Amino acid sequence: MEVFDLTLIGLTRVFSPENLAMLCIGLSIGMAVGIMPGLGIVNGIILALPFTYKMGIEPSIILLTSIYMAGTYAGAYTAILYRIPGESNDIPLLWDGYRMAQNGQAANALGWALVAALVGGLASTAFMVALARPLSVLALSFGAPEYFAAVCFGLSTVVALGGRSLVNAIIGLCIGLTISTVGIDSIYGTSRFTFDAPLLTGGIPYLTALIGMYGVGEVLSRMGRPAQAAGQAVSRQAASHSLTKTTLPKWSELWALRATLGRSTVLGTLLGTIPGAGATVTSFVSYGVEKQYGKRGAQLGSGLPEGVVAPQIGSTASVAGHMVPLLTLGLPGSGATAIILAAFLLHGVQPGPLLFASEASRITAYTIFASMFIAVIGMCLMSFLWIRITVRMLSIPTPFLDAAIVMFCILGVYADRNNMSDVWMVVTFGGLGYLFEKFKFPIAPLVLGVILGPIAESSFMQSMLSFDNDWTIFFRSPISGTIMACAILALLYPAAKQYIGRKRAFGTA
Amino acid sequence: MTASRPASSDQQTDAAPTFQDRLKRSLPYFLIVCVGLYLLHLTRGFDYDQAAGSIGPHAWPRLVLFLMVGCxxxxILRLALFWNGDRRSGQADDDVVPDLTEDDAGFDNLAQASAALGAIIxxxxxxxxxxxxxxxxxxxWSFAVIAGYPRLFTVTVVALSLTLIFMFLFMKVIYVSLPIGMGPFAQLSLWMMKLLGVT
Incomplete structure (x- = not known):
């Protein structure tokens, strides 16, 4: 009952002028970054971050989560109509959504995508609201070994889902964890890897790694690719494409797809809670499950509504799912939630179980939850009103967009502490990000390693000091033992998948 | 189900990789091993008051670095002994999770990326x-030209407009003190700030 009351209080606070304005701005930015092929959701959140410095905690987080939420949906429009996936999570929409458009059912495909985003977003947010309090109570009972195990699980799933090469992902993670050790050690006060440079004594701010790798690194990688001009030409052509209205499905049609709606919502939300399983993974997995277990799975790819509903629900539902570990444990599972964590920390608020401890912070947390309900509804309404204007942004030439992103990255970091050293670090990480992309190392494990490294180290060291350096404590305690087992399973998953794939390939050869 | 993706030109080779291919692929790992070993060496010099039973500030970095060097x-061993080129035959057909690190377009335009990085520096x-x-x-202006935008007049107008927008947003809206420069450039900056109403 308290949860319901708090959500209602949160709802009333969302409608305060500042919060509502931030929600609308966030949705508009999210729509824009969602449809622009070169501009990812993470980029969009990074661009908005500097503007949150002077705001309160509630409008800041509402702004960033709204961008995140809308970013997972807006790309459906361009994917279905123009075959341009704004984000990688929109790729499955090409297979059936674009085919529907080719079959003259573009308006229906857009309607299905809208319903899917609405259902997935609302259901997963409700799940998050219901789960947040019990999880935070559970998290309060966590000691250092349990926390270490939780961080290990988060990092292992990020590594496991990070890309084709597990080894590259682990190496990226280790580089991130090593970067996080630079500076004065918090337990012994020892200077580590500082090379007597005052710049490194205070450690490397993770914001610089985050913005450098995702912002500047992404721009440099894009410039290193030759296909840029062709993509731009497609974008221009798309922007001048005729406009299509959205036709919502009838109740009877919705009822016929109830299994797909239910299955994909549960899958998207649950997968979303797993660190590393971002909107892209949930979207692909939802489509894959629909293909395997759906009533018309074998016909997917020929332009069926199920092929639009499943991935879109998966994408949108993952947003609320991702917010669960961030808000209850303080552990971000993706680049987007890592930046939202940064925004929390910039305002002096540490997300985690203590966020639910006091009345004031509980209200803040539930205001953020409530804003996500409104954001889901708002983004669906905006898709009618705003997206046709937003889609014209596709005609912005990439060079100007890239220059603006670099400027936002530089100024965003500079604005935090008015320190040019931070800017140089961003550029250094940008170069590293380019090298990572070039040599096919996933970026997410490194960034999350930098962010979660201090938590991992302090909980590891505290466990060692408290339990006489007995490392088996991580496996002996029931909670940490279970989480560690999950972490090991997550690490074994890619190897097992590859082994089964090879066996199948040899079997069919 | 299969996420159909076009094949990368440099990846679907049937010929066995040569020694040079293996060396080229191993190079980043060699570099990381060298850096890792150097950092491991540095951990021996961490200065701290050794209390009984404490594992010291080097324990965690060493654990991480050992894992990194080991990987x-x-x-390197896999590439030297077992690598037969990047063919897809061994990949699962039901791979529903896309490879987010893969870039089918390749990274051919090193000069442009380097020039862009040079422009930022x-x-x-x-x-x-x-x-x-x-x-x-x-x-x-230079960034857009490096990125290959052909119309110089448009580039100039956009560069001026974007700069003024950034100045307004960061100086007027979020009160960031941006560098004004020296000599005549300082005068120019102050004049532009006055124009934007930044006091």
Whole structure:
């Protein structure tokens, strides 16, 4: 009952002028970054971050989560109509959504995508609201070994889902964890890897790694690719494409797809809670499950509504799912939630179980939850009103967009502490990000390693000091033992998948 | 189900990789091993008051670095002994999770990326002298030209407009003190700030 009351209080606070304005701005930015092929959701959140410095905690987080939420949906429009996936999570929409458009059912495909985003977003947010309090109570009972195990699980799933090469992902993670050790050690006060440079004594701010790798690194990688001009030409052509209205499905049609709606919502939300399983993974997995277990799975790819509903629900539902570990444990599972964590920390608020401890912070947390309900509804309404204007942004030439992103990255970091050293670090990480992309190392494990490294180290060291350096404590305690087992399973998953794939390939050869 | 993706030109080779291919692929791992070993060596010099039973500030970095060096060594060995080229035959058909690190377009345009990085570095080096306005106009202009935008007049107009927007947003809206530069550039910056109503 308290949860319901708090959500209602949160709802009333969302409608305060500042919060509502931030929600609308966030949705508009999210729509824009969602449809622009070169501009990812993470980029969009990074661009908005500097503007949150002077705001309160509630409008800041509402702004960033709204961008995140809308970013997972807006790309459906361009994917279905123009075959341009704004984000990688929109790729499955090409297979059936674009085919529907080719079959003259573009308006229906857009309607299905809208319903899917609405259902997935609302259901997963409700799940998050219901789960947040019990999880935070559970998290309060966590000691250092349990926390270490939780961080290990988060990092292992990020590594496991990070890309084709597990080894590259682990190496990226280790580089991130090593970067996080630079500076004065918090337990012994020892200077580590500082090379007597005052710049490194205070450690490397993770914001610089985050913005450098995702912002500047992404721009440099894009410039290193030759296909840029062709993509731009497609974008221009798309922007001048005729406009299509959205036709919502009838109740009877919705009822016929109830299994797909239910299955994909549960899958998207649950997968979303797993660190590393971002909107892209949930979207692909939802489509894959629909293909395997759906009533018309074998016909997917020929332009069926199920092929639009499943991935879109998966994408949108993952947003609320991702917010669960961030808000209850303080552990971000993706680049987007890592930046939202940064925004929390910039305002002096540490997300985690203590966020639910006091009345004031509980209200803040539930205001953020409530804003996500409104954001889901708002983004669906905006898709009618705003997206046709937003889609014209596709005609912005990439060079100007890239220059603006670099400027936002530089100024965003500079604005935090008015320190040019931070800017140089961003550029250094940008170069590293380019090298990572070039040599096919996933970026997410490194960034999350930098962010979660201090938590991992302090909980590891505290466990060692408290339990006489007995490392088996991580496996002996029931909670940490279970989480560690999950972490090991997550690490074994890619190897097992590859082994089964090879066996199948040899079997069919 | 299969996420159909076009094949990368450099990846679907049927010929067995040569020694040079293996060396080229192993190079990043060699580099990381060297850095890792050097950092491991540095951990021996961490100075702290050794209390009984404490594992010291080097324990965690060593654990991480050993894992990193071990993974690199594994990959170097794999590339040297077991790698037969990047063919897809061994990949699962039901791979529903896309490979997010893969870029089918390749990274052919190293010169453009390097020039862009050079432009960013030049921008940061000149910023204290030219001030935000002059340096940013020059940077955006050169960045767009490097990125291959052909119309110079449009580039100039956009560079000026974007710089003014950034100045307004960061100086007027979120009160960031941006560098004004030296000599005549400082005068120019102050004049532009006055124009934007930044006091």
């Amino acid at each position: 690199c060594a594994f990959e 030049a921008y940061l080096l000149t910023l204290p002298y030219l001030g935000f306005f002059a340096a940013t106009v020059t940077f955006i």
